[in-house]
Amino acid sequence: xxxxxxxxxxxxxxxxxxxxxxxxxxxxxxxxxxxxxxxxxxxxxxxxxxxxxxxxxxxxxxxxxxxxxxxxxxxxxxxxxxxxxxxxxxxxxxxxxxxxxxxxxxxxxxxxxxxxxxxxxxxxxxxxxxxxxxxxxxxxxxxxxxxxxxxxxxxxxxxxxxxxxxxxxxxxxxxxxxxxxxxxxxxxxxxxxxxxxxxxxxxxxxxxxxxxxxxxxxxxxxxxxxxxxxxxxxxxxxxxxxxxxxxxxxxxxxxxxxxxxxxxxxxxxxxxxxxxxxxxxxxxxxxxxxxxxxxxxxxxxxxxxxxxxxxxxxxxxxxxxxxxxxxxxxxxxxxxxxxxxxxxxxxxxxxxxxxxxxxxxxxxxxxxxxxxxxxxxxxxxxxxxxxxxxxxxxxxxxxxxxxxxxxxxxxxxxxxxxxxxxxxxxxxxxxxxxxxxxxxxxxxxxxxxxxxxxxxxxxxxxxxxxxxxxxxxxxxxxxxxxxxxxxxxxxxxxxxxxxxxxxxxxxxxxxxxxxxxxxxxxxxxxxxxxxxxxxxxxxxxxxxxxxxxxxxxxxxxxxxxxxxxxxxxxxxxxxxxxxxxxxxxxxxxxxxxxxxxxxxxxxxxxxxxxxxxxxxxxxxxxxxxxxxxxxxxxxxxxxxxxxxxxxxxxxxxxxxxxxxxxxxxxxxxxxxxxxxxxxxxxxxxxxxxxxxxxxxxxxxxxxxxxxxxxxxxxxxxxxxxxxxxxxxxxxxxxxxxxxxxxxxxxxxxxxxxxxxxxxxxxxxxxxxxxxxxxxxxxxxxxxxxxxxxxxxxxxxxxxxxxxxxxxxxxxxxxxxxxxxxxxxxxxxxxxxxxxxxxxxxxxxxxxxxxxxxxxxxxxxxxxxxxxxxxxxxxxxx
Numbered sequence: 001x002x003x004x005x006x007x008x009x010x011x012x013x014x015x016x017x018x019x020x021x022x023x024x025x026x027x028x029x030x031x032x033x034x035x036x037x038x039x040x041x042x043x044x045x046x047x048x049x050x051x052x053x054x055x056x057x058x059x060x061x062x063x064x065x066x067x068x069x070x071x072x073x074x075x076x077x078x079x080x081x082x083x084x085x086x087x088x089x090x091x092x093x094x095x096x097x098x099x100x101x102x103x104x105x106x107x108x109x110x111x112x113x114x115x116x117x118x119x120x121x122x123x124x125x126x127x128x129x130x131x132x133x134x135x136x137x138x139x140x141x142x143x144x145x146x147x148x149x150x151x152x153x154x155x156x157x158x159x160x161x162x163x164x165x166x167x168x169x170x171x172x173x174x175x176x177x178x179x180x181x182x183x184x185x186x187x188x189x190x191x192x193x194x195x196x197x198x199x200x201x202x203x204x205x206x207x208x209x210x211x212x213x214x215x216x217x218x219x220x221x222x223x224x225x226x227x228x229x230x231x232x233x234x235x236x237x238x239x240x241x242x243x244x245x246x247x248x249x250x251x252x253x254x255x256x257x258x259x260x261x262x263x264x265x266x267x268x269x270x271x272x273x274x275x276x277x278x279x280x281x282x283x284x285x286x287x288x289x290x291x292x293x294x295x296x297x298x299x300x301x302x303x304x305x306x307x308x309x310x311x312x313x314x315x316x317x318x319x320x321x322x323x324x325x326x327x328x329x330x331x332x333x334x335x336x337x338x339x340x341x342x343x344x345x346x347x348x349x350x351x352x353x354x355x356x357x358x359x360x361x362x363x364x365x366x367x368x369x370x371x372x373x374x375x376x377x378x379x380x381x382x383x384x385x386x387x388x389x390x391x392x393x394x395x396x397x398x399x400x401x402x403x404x405x406x407x408x409x410x411x412x413x414x415x416x417x418x419x420x421x422x423x424x425x426x427x428x429x430x431x432x433x434x435x436x437x438x439x440x441x442x443x444x445x446x447x448x449x450x451x452x453x454x455x456x457x458x459x460x461x462x463x464x465x466x467x468x469x470x471x472x473x474x475x476x477x478x479x480x481x482x483x484x485x486x487x488x489x490x491x492x493x494x495x496x497x498x499x500x501x502x503x504x505x506x507x508x509x510x511x512x513x514x515x516x517x518x519x520x521x522x523x524x525x526x527x528x529x530x531x532x533x534x535x536x537x538x539x540x541x542x543x544x545x546x547x548x549x550x551x552x553x554x555x556x557x558x559x560x561x562x563x564x565x566x567x568x569x570x571x572x573x574x575x576x577x578x579x580x581x582x583x584x585x586x587x588x589x590x591x592x593x594x595x596x597x598x599x600x601x602x603x604x605x606x607x608x609x610x611x612x613x614x615x616x617x618x619x620x621x622x623x624x625x626x627x628x629x630x631x632x633x634x635x636x637x638x639x640x641x642x643x644x645x646x647x648x649x650x651x652x653x654x655x656x657x658x659x660x661x662x663x664x665x666x667x668x669x670x671x672x673x674x675x676x677x678x679x680x681x682x683x684x685x686x687x688x689x690x691x692x693x694x695x696x697x698x699x700x701x702x703x704x705x706x707x708x709x710x711x712x713x714x715x716x717x718x719x720x721x722x723x724x725x726x727x728x729x730x731x732x733x734x735x736x737x738x739x740x741x742x743x744x745x746x747x748x749x750x751x752x753x754x755x756x757x758x759x760x761x762x763x764x765x766x767x768x769x770x771x772x773x774x775x776x777x778x779x780x781x782x783x784x785x786x787x788x789x790x791x792x793x794x795x796x797x798x799x800x801x802x803x804x805x806x807x808x809x810x811x812x813x814x815x816x817x818x819x820x821x822x823x824x825x826x827x828x829x830x831x832x833x834x835x836x837x838x839x840x841x842x843x844x845x846x847x848x849x850x851x852x853x854x855x856x857x858x859x860x861x862x863x864x865x866x867x868x869x870x871x872x873x874x875x876x877x
Contacts, residue, residue: 047076080092093109123143142854173302175422183206185252186206187209218745219234240272242280284300340536360439363431408452444473543607549823556811563704602676607626612649626651627651684754686855687853714855755826757827768791788846790844797838844860
């Protein structure tokens with residue numbers, strides 16, 4: 001410690017206290033009064049300016065004015081947001097953070113605005129800073145967990161846990177460096193692992209680039225921690241923007257990258273490598289026989305190339321997410337709906353808003369899949385041939401004829417690839433491989449099923465328009481004749497050997513020629529005009545295909561609306577005219593038919609048929625929250641076809657000026673008979689602000705009205721699953737390839753795993769399912785925030801996670817489950833850190849907490865005697 005007895009040096013003068021400035025003090029005092037008066041008058045913009053002046057002139061007032069300043073900032077930001085003044089909004093937050101740089105509440109609020117605007121990277125940075133300042137700040141923690149899934153995507157953990165993949169990349173890089181590639185550029189460095197492999201192998205110079213700010217900062221931390229800060233130069237930049245000598249001093253002899261997705265080209269590897277060959281890499285080798293000493297004078301890429309494979313598959317799960325499979329749901333005929341399809345298409349008609357493919361892990365897809373063809377080779381690409389890369393987009397479309405080997409309905413083409421790291425080593429992303437990769441799925445969008453059988457040939461067109469790999473099933477060849485599968489045409493959908501009309505007189509056994517002629521005659525190019533096409537999200541199509549969901553809502557709605565209408569009829573006859581007291585006829589009064597209407601509001605996210613189902617009741621006026629004009633047109637067509645008068649269905653958001661004020665009365669004099677809330681996100685989590693919305697909704701109901709659903713019950717189960725651990729964090733005590741990466745990327749570990757298919761999860765069940773939590777949407781005051789549940793372990797093992805799902809109770813009699821096979825919802829799981837060892841018969845105490853919409857759990861063994869199968873303790877909010 002410093003020597004406290006040391007005298008101060010002579011000559012040093014004591015700093016003077018600042019002289020009081022009466023004029024400044026007067027200005028501060030008046031501005032503070034003005035700010036408070038403006039707050040009272042709800043003039044938040046002027047109040048904010050006054051507070052800025054006060055706190056800049058008198059920083060000592062920060063603690064005194066902090067709460068009022070926050071309130072003013074947030075109110076003014078909401079006003080700016082509502083009128084679209086986004087830049088002004090962010091300017092205000094930046095000014096606020098100059099005054100309060102360590103205010104976790106302001107940081108979190110700015111992060112929320114950034115996230116809503118789509119700036120996920122920047123939003124996560126603010127949430128992360130807020131958590132560092134206050135680790136137990138629940139709002140920032142919930143926000144950070146939600147955004148972390150986008151920021152550091154789960155595949156980063158899977159790849160770092162994939163030892164085989166890591167070792168093969170390391171070996172390929174080491175061989176290249178040993179053969180003379182001593183200057184290296186790692187494009188899309190992520191955690192920096194490939195660049196560190198090059199440096200460890202002996203490369204003289206290593207450069208890396210990363211576009212994501214979060215991953216760039218993470219890579220810098222990792223490289224520094226591994227003692228390579230001076231040996232690897234990391235740039236926060238897209239490789240396409242890099243130049244020599246501005247960003248790197250000279251061209252490099254080796255580019256390493258893994259900027260590939262499940263469809264190989266989706267992360268822009270083609271464009272990146274073309275640019276690298278022209279601007280960043282040394283010229284390629286002319287011959288593979290050149291001596292290794294000359295490798296430092298030529299350029300090469302790892303991976304060296306790839307081969308793409310595919311096969312046609314049948315999968316009910318893919319089908320129900322990409323095309324309409326039902327003709328009627330909830331009592332509504334869907335015959336006039338037009339052509340509905342998902343935003344996944346690579347046909348010639350697809351626009352820029354469409355994705356050419358989606359992804360699935362076929363080995364874990366619910367219901368499994370059936371291969372209808374043998375795997376076929378779709379494309380080869382050499383990443384070390386710049387002319388081949390440049391010519392990829394202009395390649396002539398390849399037309400493949402694939403023999404059908406298995407009978408079934410064509411639902412998609414599944415695609416994977418083999419990545420050739422060099423001449424000796426490769427990685428496969430195939431569905432049978434133990435790999436961190438998913439497969440690319442090209443769904444069939446035909447409105448009718450396409451029945452294939454052995455002997456047919458499926459015609460597939462392969463192209464690379466816009467440097468995206470595109471595969472499209474275009475025709476079926478049967479007995480030498482080709483039947484087109486255009487979206488606006490229809491192929492014979494009758495399964496071989498079945499009679500479409502069992503009551504009709506059986507027809508003679510058809511010959512193959514007559515079957516084909518029937519199929520050709522059935523082509524109808526006029527039934528689905530383009531104006532009737534409508535794009536829905538995959539989850540919205542799956543919801544439309546869910547008959548049980550709509551039947552359940554139909555039952556609950558019928559019970560409620562019929563009961564309310566009957567109650568009104570009875571109430572109108574309670575006070576009849578007493579004819580014995582007067583002989584004078586009473587004048588006839590006319591009543592507004594609107595006075596007898598029941599008002600129904602559906603504020604579900606996305607496309608919903610529930611308002612139409614309600615509007616079919618003659619005494620109901622229903623409001624839909626569907627916003628997109630195409631989807632509104634679909635509902636109007638369905639209304640007309642199902643006998644619903646156009647005045648009985650309206651679109652609520654067309655009448656609401658402020659999106660924040662969706663929940664309000666239908667009119668000044670009216671209340672709602674029923675309000676439908678969207679309570680569970682597709683990913684398996686409770687929707688944000690659900691209980692706040694439920695509390696408001698219950699205040700807007702007439703006597704006897706109801707919020708749908710009225711109650712949500714959370715169920716869960718103890719499981720042992722290494723898969724969930726691998727997808728949630730870098731596992732093990734050993735460094736990854738000798739590098740210390742886990743402590744840094746595991747900062748982005750989130751305890752809740754979303755978009756989970758519990759039915760196909762690789763896990764051991766260690767208990768029966770148990771009720772964990774109950775949310776009452778009709779009685780918000782009856783809810784609690786914490787609950788302890790004791791669960792008996794039925795098997796010995798290591799509890800690594802608690803998967804959970806919901807039973808959604810529409811009323812006392814009717815409910816739907818998010819775990820059902822036809823549900824459009826996925827499940828979620830809390831991953832326990834650390835895991836808990838249990839023996840069969842142990843009682844595990846689960847402490848479950850719900851903060852707003854964030855669910856957290858902890859577990860411990862508690863073998864105290866329990867009453868019944870489970871004991872419960874709870875804390876009311």
